[in-house]
Amino acid sequence: MRGLIVTADDFGLHERVNAAVARAHRDGVLTCASLMVGASAAHDAVKIARDLPDLRVGLHIVLADGPAVLPYASIPALVDENGRFADRMVRDGFRFFFLPEVRRQLAREIRAQFEAFAATGLALDHVNTHKHFHPHPTVLSMILDIGREFDMRAIRLPFDTGAPLALRPWIALMRARLARAGIAHNDRVYGMTASGAMDTATMLQALTHLPPGVTEIYCHPATPADAPITASMRDYRHADELDALLSPRVAAAIASANLVCGGFADLFPSPT
Numbered sequence: 001m002r003g004l005i006v007t008a009d010d011f012g013l014h015e016r017v018n019a020a021v022a023r024a025h026r027d028g029v030l031t032c033a034s035l036m037v038g039a040s041a042a043h044d045a046v047k048i049a050r051d052l053p054d055l056r057v058g059l060h061i062v063l064a065d066g067p068a069v070l071p072y073a074s075i076p077a078l079v080d081e082n083g084r085f086a087d088r089m090v091r092d093g094f095r096f097f098f099l100p101e102v103r104r105q106l107a108r109e110i111r112a113q114f115e116a117f118a119a120t121g122l123a124l125d126h127v128n129t130h131k132h133f134h135p136h137p138t139v140l141s142m143i144l145d146i147g148r149e150f151d152m153r154a155i156r157l158p159f160d161t162g163a164p165l166a167l168r169p170w171i172a173l174m175r176a177r178l179a180r181a182g183i184a185h186n187d188r189v190y191g192m193t194a195s196g197a198m199d200t201a202t203m204l205q206a207l208t209h210l211p212p213g214v215t216e217i218y219c220h221p222a223t224p225a226d227a228p229i230t231a232s233m234r235d236y237r238h239a240d241e242l243d244a245l246l247s248p249r250v251a252a253a254i255a256s257a258n259l260v261c262g263g264f265a266d267l268f269p270s271p272t
Contacts, residue, residue, distance in 0.1 A: 003214040003267040004259040005186060006245070007032035007156075008221050009060055009128070011049075012042035014229045020221035020238070022048050024245035025055045029254055030221075032263045034060035034128055037116035038069040046120045056263025058126035058154075059117045061110060061143070063133045064089050065232055069112040075105040087232060089133060096138045103138060110142050114150045126264040128156035132192070135170045144181050154264035156216060157185040160192040184268035187213035196220055196236030200244040207253045214267050221245055 008021045011033035018041055024030035035045055035057055049057045062068070065087035068079045077099070078092075079085055086092070095102045117124060127134075127147055134140050135158060143155070155178060159171045178185050190206040191198055198219040206217055222229060222238035229238070244250055260267060 002210055002212055002257070002259050004210070004254065004257075004261050005032055005214065005216040005263060005267065006030050006261070007034060007058075007216055007218040008245075009034045009218050010036055010039075010130075010220055011057070011060065012036045012039040012045035013066075014039075014222065015041050015044055016222040016225060016229060016238070017041070017220075018045045018048050019223045020242045020245075021045070021055075022052065023223075024221055024242060025052055028245040028247075029251050029261075030055075030245050031261055031266075032056045032058065032125060034058045034126070034218075035117065035120075035122075036060045036062055036066065036130065037113050037120075038062060038067040040067070046122065049120075049122055056125035056265055057122045058128065058264070059113060059124060060128060060130055061113050061134070062130045063106070063109070063139065064092065064131050065230075066130050068109055069116050070109050075109050077102045077105050078109060087131075089131065093133075093136050096136060106138070107142050107146065110139075111146050114146055114152075118150055123265065124150060124152060126154040126156060127152050128158075132156075132158040134158075135167070135174045137173070140174060140177060144177070144183070147183075152183065153270060154184040154268055156189065156218075157187070158192060159186075159188050160190060161188060162193040184264060186216040186264075187211075189216045189218060191216075191218040196233065196238070197240070198244055199237060199240040200247045200250060203244040203247070203250050204253055207250070207257060210257065210259070219245065 221242035
């Protein structure tokens with residue numbers, strides 16, 4: 001079996017993202033979206049998801065370069081006074097591992113994000129993290145422990161064949177831990193090495209080389225505008241990615257490849 005999951009990350013980050021997700025699902029090949037529950041347009045995203053019952057929605061846990069759910073007073077070791085995580089993942093990775101109080105606050109915030117997703121009433125299709133922080137052993141342990149309480153069944157495995165070799169031991173460890181925990185995952189992902197640039201040509205190239213197993217293609221679509229959505233996304237080609245999701249050529253390539261398409265819940269149905 002060859003399965004394909006096409007996901008939009010950062011659902012809820014901005015109304016432009018939400019509009020692109022809705023259009024790409026209704027008129028294109030998008031099957032999934034990963035929701036940032038603490039972002040400014042999250043409520044709008046939830047309303048859109050409720051109107052799109054076939055759109056599978058997961059939790060996009062934010063632990064870097066984005067908003068927390070809990071206030072600063074609850075997690076002062078993690079965020080600034082505006083309630084935002086910094087974009088210093090190497091530093092924070094060491095802090096998550098070595099500092100007990102930081103770990104306690106981290107677990108508190110991860111739980112709050114699961115709770116916020118549960119409060120939406122949406123079915124939890126999958127879990128991943130903003131900027132792929134979840135291969136970090138401390139972060140993954142907390143997601144596995146806390147996610148079990150919220151019926152988490154699937155996690156993105158961020159294995160891209162073009163990713164740096166230094167990441168592969170961590171991905172192998174993550175794969176083994178997910179197997180032991182009984183958590184479903186994709187076999188590979190496309191989008192890491194072309195983040196913000198999953199245009200039509202890149203999407204078509206990925207589709208021509210899909211091996212057996214489940215592949216996830218993720219992207220960051222948004223409707224066009226003059227200003228970047230965030231400073232860290234100033235070079236992202238959001239509109240090109242939306243065009244790829246709407247492309248008849250991409251739809252035809254998926255149709256001709258005899259792929260099983262959907263969300264994690266469709267490709268990894270729960271036992272009856």
